[in-house]
Amino acid sequence: MLDAILSEKRSIPAAAILTRPFIPTALALSSIQNMPGYPFVVLPHPVTSLTAEEALARADAATPYIEALLVEGVARPENDEIRIEGAAETSSASDLAKLRELTEELAEPLRADGADLSARLSAPAELTFALRTSGATCEECVMPGAHLLEIYRNRTRHVFGDSWTVRLEDPREEQVLR
Amino acid sequence: MPLQLVDPTISTSDHVVPCATRLQSLDGVVIGLLNNGKTHGQQILARIAENLGRKYKIAGTLPLRKSTVSMPLPEDEMDSFAEECGAVLAAVGD
Numbered sequence: 300m301l302d303a304i305l306s307e308k309r310s311i312p313a314a315a316i317l318t319r320p321f322i323p324t325a326l327a328l329s330s331i332q333n334m335p336g337y338p339f340v341v342l343p344h345p346v347t348s349l350t351a352e353e354a355l356a357r358a359d360a361a362t363p364y365i366e367a368l369l370v371e372g373v374a375r376p377e378n379d380e381i382r383i384e385g386a387a388e389t390s391s392a393s394d395l396a397k398l399r400e401l402t403e404e405l406a407e408p409l410r411a412d413g414a415d416l417s418a419r420l421s422a423p424a425e426l427t428f429a430l431r432t433s434g435a436t437c438e439e440c441v442m443p444g445a446h447l448l449e450i451y452r453n454r455t456r457h458v459f460g461d462s463w464t465v466r467l468e469d470p471r472e473e474q475v476l477r
Numbered sequence: 478m479p480l481q482l483v484d485p486t487i488s489t490s491d492h493v494v495p496c497a498t499r500l501q502s503l504d505g506v507v508i509g510l511l512n513n514g515k516t517h518g519q520q521i522l523a524r525i526a527e528n529l530g531r532k533y534k535i536a537g538t539l540p541l542r543k544s545t546v547s548m549p550l551p552e553d554e555m556d557s558f559a560e561e562c563g564a565v566l567a568a569v570g571d
Contacts, residue, residue: 314566334496355524369564
């Protein structure tokens with residue numbers, strides 16, 4: 300990610316490709332490098348354990364996104380699995396800054412219990428929070444997903460507007476809460 | 478003696494650095510393939526370049542493997558790499 304940013308700073312357009320666990324690092328790096336909202340392509344994790352054929356299939360699927368990052372006027376395709384983070388059509392750099400701030404605010408109380416939270420713009424005017432409880436000292440000590448969703452929905456709509464949809468991926472639940 | 482608390486985080490300036498101007502086409506462009514040496518990283522980058530080459534008349538590719546995973550390319554290496562490339566793909570094979 301940092302290499303792509305350093306290339307951009309040398310006026311060479313770049314496309315950074317990374318896997319999902321590295322999204323928080325990428326967002327932090329782009330912010331530190333004064334390029335908040337710098338878009339990147341996210342591949343499903345992991346890549347190293349894939350067969351060669353599977354890895355090449357990921358490359359094939361990612362190609363249109365790479366092209367869209369490099370070439371002006373090329374629209375990125377719609378796809379739920381491989382996506383460009385930080386490049387949703389309706390998002391601006393200020394929206395992404397607000398998103399990071401909101402996520403930090405909501406994650407802080409969870410971290411006290413060893414859990415964590417991330418968020419992504421999953422569609423125009425739609426925010427998906429992902430709860431991680433694997434590090435929690437007591438998984439059930441973390442507030443139930445339905446309650447968290449209510450809080451997250453209220454805060455999101457306060458920040459972004461009443462038309463926003465909020466989803467919550469809670470590993471304790473079988474389905475995404477909405 | 479009073480305690481002095483130090484904030485270990487760094488602050489960023491308000492100055493936002495713009496991205497490089499996007500290309501009109503990849504025709505005639507050398508695409509740099511910068512990988513960190515992890516499994517499948519180079520193969521994925523090469524395949525993407527191959528796919529792009531079917532649509533554009535790219536001038537070639539320039540693969541480069543980083544010596545360390547966790548650090549960015551050294552400044553001088555990035556300078557010479559960027560001088561030879563018209564676009565860069567950077568991938569993590571995690």
